Amino acid sequence: ETGVTQTPRHLVMGMTNKKSLKCEQHLGHNAMYWYKQSAKKPLELMFVYSLEERVENNSVPSRFSPECPNSSHLFLHLHTLQPEDSALYLCASSQLLGDTGELFFGEGSRLTVL
């Protein structure tokens, strides 16, 4: 199994739909992250969880709602999205929050909002 797995890989949704992105890590890490990646822009950190507690919410619109039921799983619930939310959503994990260890990324969920 790969270290960090994201599903679905591709998602097309209308502005009124509700969908969820799922992330699972098999590395025994304690910190998990959601990033947004748009073309030619830096990675934008959206949410951070450490030991299943949210520790960071970088002014993300409420139409994005994270959930971390346990240290291995992370969800991003989507509702009433806008076309500008179309992007690649990357999940990542690290051993600990606030250390200098590397991040392990999933391959991302490519979201298109019509």
Added chain:
Amino acid sequence: GQNIDQPTEMTATEGAIVQINCTYQTSGFNGLFWYQQHAGEAPTFLSYNVLDGLEEKGRFSSFLSRSKGYSYLLLKELQMKDSASYLCACMDSNYQLIWGAGTKLIIKP
């Protein structure tokens, strides 16, 4: 404000050497990372520098100068598979990662 600058795109020839530069301005410094991201794939860790100097890892080397706020990634003996985006990221005093927009490297035969 905090900022990372790196070129948007570079082109190099198979077998040659290429240097990708990254300059940074951050609140404090706890190291600099380089990641590689092939199109449609996950970013993967390449290197971490926290002390000045050059660190070599096979065909890839990473250099850091903290006094100049500058790093580079050096790729030798380029192969077609090295075509990818290279992301520079700095860790600030709060251990937050500040990312550059990435450099798309195109390798030509």
